[in-house]
Amino acid sequence: MPRSFRTAPLLAAALLAGCATPSVHQAAAPVEVGIIAFNDFHGSLEPPRQSVIAPDGKGGQVQVPAGGAAWFASALESLRSKYPNHLTVSAGDMISASQLASSLYLDEPTVGVMNRLGVDFNAVGNHEFDRGRDELLRMQNGGCAKFTAKEPCQLEKFPGASFRYLAASTLTENGSPLFPATGIRSFGTGKRKVSIGVIGLTLKGTTDLVSPAGIKGLTFADEADTINAAVPQLKAQGADAIVVLIHQGGKTQGAPDPNGCNQLVGDIKPILARLDPRVDLVVSGHTHWDYVCDWSQQDPAHPVLLTSAGVYGKEITDIRLEIDPVAHKVVAKSAHNVIVQSVPYTSSRGPLGNTDIYPQFAPRPDIAAYVQRYVDASKAYTARGVGKLSGPATKGEGAESGVGGTLGNVIADAQRDATASAGAQIAFMNPFGIRASLVPAADGSLTFGDIYQVQPFGNQVVTETLTGAEIKAVLEQGFDDNGPDQALAPSSGFAYVVDRSRPVGSRIASITFNGKPLDMTARYRVTINGFLSQGGDGFTILANKPEAVTGPTDIDALESWLRAAPMRTVPAEQRVTFAGAAG
The missing domain is CATH 3.60.21.10 (Metallo-dependent phosphatases)
Structure with missing residues (x-):
């Protein structure tokens, strides 16, 4: 049922009810x-x-x-x-x-x-x-x-x-x-x-x-x-x-x-x-x-x-x-x-x-x-095959929309691989930049239309240099209480633990890279999309970093990654873990 509430009584109408002419009644009645x-x-x-x-x-x-x-x-x-x-x-x-x-x-x-x-x-x-x-x-x-x-x-x-x-x-x-x-x-x-x-x-x-x-x-x-x-x-x-x-x-x-x-x-x-x-x-x-x-x-x-x-x-x-x-x-x-x-x-x-x-x-x-006219005109792009995936790759929805899920991991892997020539070691994907889950056909087939629904922005990917301490600070910005929480999805080999019960600035409880604690003083080549490289979604630490190299568009990176194997497997490992209670 509609949610309804009254903001003021119609006192004038009530007082005039016994003596008003029809025209007054009509004027006093509310207009919907x-x-x-x-x-x-x-x-x-x-x-x-x-x-x-x-x-x-x-x-x-x-x-x-x-x-x-x-x-x-x-x-x-x-x-x-x-x-x-x-x-x-x-x-x-x-x-x-x-x-x-x-x-x-x-x-x-x-x-x-x-x-x-x-x-x-x-x-x-x-x-x-x-x-x-x-x-x-x-x-x-x-x-x-x-x-x-x-x-x-x-x-x-x-x-x-x-x-x-x-x-x-x-x-x-x-x-x-x-x-x-x-x-x-x-x-x-x-x-x-x-x-x-x-x-x-x-x-x-x-x-x-x-x-x-x-x-x-x-x-x-x-x-x-x-x-x-x-x-x-x-x-x-x-x-x-x-x-x-x-x-x-x-x-x-x-x-x-x-x-x-x-x-x-x-x-x-x-x-x-x-x-x-x-x-x-x-x-x-x-x-x-x-x-x-x-x-x-x-x-x-x-x-x-x-x-x-x-x-x-x-x-x-x-x-x-x-x-x-x-x-x-x-x-x-x-x-x-x-x-x-x-x-x-x-x-x-x-x-x-x-x-x-x-x-x-x-x-x-x-x-x-009218819509069908444009759908038909776009089929040359939407219907072409781009590769196969072992099953659905999903993102967080509802209360978990700030988590990239297995699809965030897929995109991060694709963007890191697409920028290997720029020295990329790690890649991150912002969950709010993922628009839909990726669901292949029964045989695993995906079309360009499928992946476009996931990433419709046409962002170019950017590879830049960050220290381990800067990477930690970036991850902390996802949980700084300035806007909704957002856990950047990392590429394979990178994992971190979030503890929301800790104070702002120390909620990233641990970070590992290739099985070892991330070196806070070491320099790493990190790939992100162009939106993040400009400090988008509040990740301001990523803006104006040195040695930045611009690569392909995000959707081209994903298509190339899919095409490079007969059947890509959806990553199963847990790369972002949540511990502790919100506080």
Whole structure:
């Protein structure tokens, strides 16, 4: 059921109930507006072969196969049909780190899908900057100007986004926002007219998540300060409700629940604590988590409704606002994450079918046909074989998303081997840079499309020199309480133990290399991806290291490693071990 709470009684309506004329009754009754929200779509045109873990109604959990643009479209339509007044919004990372059928075409088809779905606003996320400022401006404005190595407008002339990008906290050299900071939409007329003010922004930490070349000349202001500055401006324009779309979020604890808010943690919390109390709704993202939180239960001074719809279009949030057109404020609000159940698939643990516990959606024909055009055009890339693997290589999911698993080990081995000519002895892979598990066909076969789902970024790998002490410091940064924990996956021969019960800076309890303790004074050649070599994901020690040599792209390294043997074996050894309790 939707999570619902009331923010103020309709006292005026109650007092006038016995004597008001019908027109007064009508004016005093709340106006309902539906907000259909999502986040972190990441160009997921086809079903992503992933699931949503949700309650099964019997005290257990069920995995629900979900996602795919055509199914997403049907789910969105079903929600809109409930609301004569509705607004469709996204909290960033709509594009980039995308499936091949979108990425090969610079995410033009994803924007095309969103145009067809009638999205109103999208907050700019960190991944929107992956191809640079000029290319992002092209996403909004359209055209076929070339700003990347890929050719634009390969299948059709690109018209640009019919929805509005919002970027309140992304400031250009002259201090003005790169895109508008806010938008406003009105519904109804006369005394029944209500207006929704929308603020859109990305996280302040975008500089740690994007290549410096992509954001050159841009700065990212404090999130809460930016929001609070925009609220009175929207109120002055007549906004009855304030909605924030922010590409920042949190994570819940315990058993997965798409509509739960159990012990929410994350960088969104200190932002909420500083918000103008006139903010009614915060649609969040970035963490790829799903939740619905009545924040008034945590902090009555900030009675905001907080939502997030996971990742890859697997869920959509159905949000209902009731607005008093006389008092000009929200009097009730509720939200519910709807799972976009689509088609069965084979996971790393075997076949996963549909369930009757949650609704199943049919693909919307026009969206399915539009997507298929790009899927067919990309088959020359996706269908070609790249090698064989002995079985599924998996990454951590849910609460363990900061662990690379056996797939992290595979990638690290591939990148070390690909940079042997640069002297590479060790390689590390960041788990958050791994987008999906790698599941071969029954005979072990893998296609380029399979490995592209795992690594869609096109990062070049870099080999640099680090001392043993610097390597330890890098591993410590994965557990420094500055952002979510992240255990770098190492190549074979390297192993370490993490003890979260220890103080920050001493949580790496031991490190071995080739069976011996790592020499803190020795120099080692270490391979990482280009994102990490610029200090990405908070691993700042890796930035600007000496004797750096740039190698092939990460996906080329993985393909070469797979092709170099008739059948690659998934590494079975435990390279990262956790000991002790969190503290």
